[in-house]
Amino acid sequence: MSQFFTLSVIVSVVASGIRLATPYLLASLGETIGQRSGVLNLGVDGTMVLAAFAAYYTALKLDNLWLAVFVAFLVGLLIGVIYALITVSLHAAQGISGIGIFLFGLGFSDLLFQVWVGTPLPIPSKLPPLGIPGLSSIPQLGDALFRHNLMTYGAFLLVPVVIFLLQKTTFGMNVRAVGENPQAADSLGVSVERTRVVAILLGSSAAGLAGAALVLQGGIFQANLTNGLGFIAVAIVYFGAWRPLGAMAGSLLYGVVNAIVLQLKAQGTIPRSASDLAAMAPAVITILALVFLAGRVKAPAALTKPFTRH
């Protein structure tokens, strides 16, 4: 254990924790918007893995990272359109529809991977870290906080953007209203459907970006790349009490816990045979956090409830 608490190890754990938090943060910020509008999307994981494949394939073939990010965004958007159609326009139950999206993304991404790629090849170049001039040269702190890739910076910059969107814009007010009392919003001429559709599209596109961040940081694709990461992002939304700052705190927690587990494995502090146990840490944290939070925070009142006029 002693070798864990050296300054350089701590700096590297914090740095990789922040990097690993990026996909969680993008996905949970998007899911926060969706859930605030009253729509639970359990398909985040499937959206992420399909978008991750799209980004991977684009990067593999064209070696253009920003095009890869854009393609992943489009895949997220497209799945959002499908999900919005199913749950908002057709009033399907959200829980099972999301699971359908998840299974579709999981299976379809694997199929495309088998058919188009077959053997896993790393992409020619991963997202490069970018030091922020000045700040990145601060000893230790600079390496931990200011030497990240653009998607990581972007994800964290999205936090204030989403707060502003929800609290200061008319759209955000509509989102909060339709997630709590859609009948009231509807009676005042706010289109519940349009508001929820836009919220779903934002959330699903963010899940697409999360998939891109995951694969472009890691550099390689495999079947079920996300391995439940998208479900944890949904849990983070509850954990974060449906607030962007809460989502950020939850994402950082997961990122850092993952980083610690990886570090301990790499050092051999925990035996390989126990590494599966260590990998359970995020799940255990989630359950503990949800038990602790149960009853303390209130979900949007209309969450998971399809809206119909009567």
Place this chain on the structure above:
Amino acid sequence: MSTMDQPDIAKSDAGSPGSGSTVPVMLEMKGITKRFPGVLANSGVDLDVREGEVHTLLGENGAGKSTLMKILFGLYRPDEGEVLYRGEKLVITSPSEAIDAGIGMVHQHFMLVPTLTVAENVALGLKSSRGVLTDLAAVSKRITEISEAHGLHVDPAVEVWRLSVGERQRVEIIKALYRNAKLLVLDEPTAVLTPQEVDDLFVILRRMTAEGRGLIFISHKLHEVMALSDRITVLRNGRVTGQTVPAETSREQLAEMMVGRAVKLTPDRPPVDAGVPRLVIRDLRVSGDRGTGAVEGVDLDVCGGEIVGIAGVSGNGQRELAEAVAGLRPTQAGSHIMLNDTDIARCDTRTRRDLGLGYVSEERMTDGAIAEFSVRENLILVDHGAEKFTKRGLLNFKAIREQSEALVKRFAVKTPSIDTPAASLSGGNIQKVILARELSAEPTVMVVAQPTRGVDIGSAEYIHSQLIAQRGVGTATLLIPEDLDEVIGLSDRIAVMFEGKVVAVIPSEEAERDKIGLLMAGVFDDESDEPAEVVAEP
């Protein structure tokens, strides 16, 4: 009243009773007919509203009031008939178009978002002066102007969930005024208010009519209808059964128009000698849903052959009191509920029932009955395990049938058969099923919460007569009623609850509406400054 500055366009109703036919008509609904499969919801309904008047729409549940209003707000399209607004044909397809036309609605179940502030609730759906950004500062400023002009005091910056029910209603009215509603529909606006809040509301409404706004007042509380209305239109089974003015009618006549037969509004209460105390509550403390104290040290006795009614604004602990006695809500340590001399404060509901407790829940469809179950199943829901209905773990369908048929007959439950799901019965008939089940167990103590809420007058009359009959055979009844009329009409003694305490117990012959209303609002004169001594005798 507004002066005559427009040509007289009120000729269409020149023959109707009432004054002021020179006042311009704002709204005319002519010959409205709306059919649903198997139901004629509106049949040739005429309704007109003049500037500056309160036009009451009176009728039972299912009489067609809400269908008519949904047509006005564009949620339904009429099969026949037309709607004219200021003489022009009005075509509305959604509530927001109604708002644009100057027609607003204050819903019975408030259309507010509790997690949003007052200003956000008002701004919702409106175009912002700052484009995509909200303009809450400007909205708040106008809310303050409106609230000062109309006596609707409320803080724009506070979240709605923090507001009292009366304040929430003010927000609803402000929402309509902010949107410049000239014609306002108020759907059962007094259902949740204290008598004093009702008085305040009526002053506010009168101020609005004085500005020339027209109001449609939907209510079934006859004394309020008599007090506030300029004109009254009564609906029954989708048809207009009468149009009148308060000066030319009476509560009894209005009830008859609503029901189609003479109705006894105040039940006869023959004198009954009070028996021994059967329900004795001492220092009852109960937590509410938010964990804070809802009932804070209540002492109360109910004797055999006595109905004790609880008067109070909803949310002052009545519900929790009833649930604690029924066993649905845990009591805090030190509380005592003596049922026929046994302390049941810690007993499960089965034990309480075996000791003679009956319970009619406020939540008819969630606590009182299982909606998907048939009438027959609901009727034996409590006793299905008893020997007469179950032998060796198997239900005895023959005995259950016989019992159900007998109860349906005895309690005059209108149902196609005993196998009909409870959910497809009317509120009044579901309530009769519940009452039949509870009374068939011959309880010695009954807790009856909101027995006639949402129940038609005919069924309410019947339910009242059953409660009175039960009193005649010596049952002790704790009643948490729908409104003051019910509490005064049925109770031998009235216990007033305020903030979790019983602040006074008044024999019904001394009950005065105004005095009770003040106590309900927490205004105590010197004499009743502290909770009155609770004594066993009525």
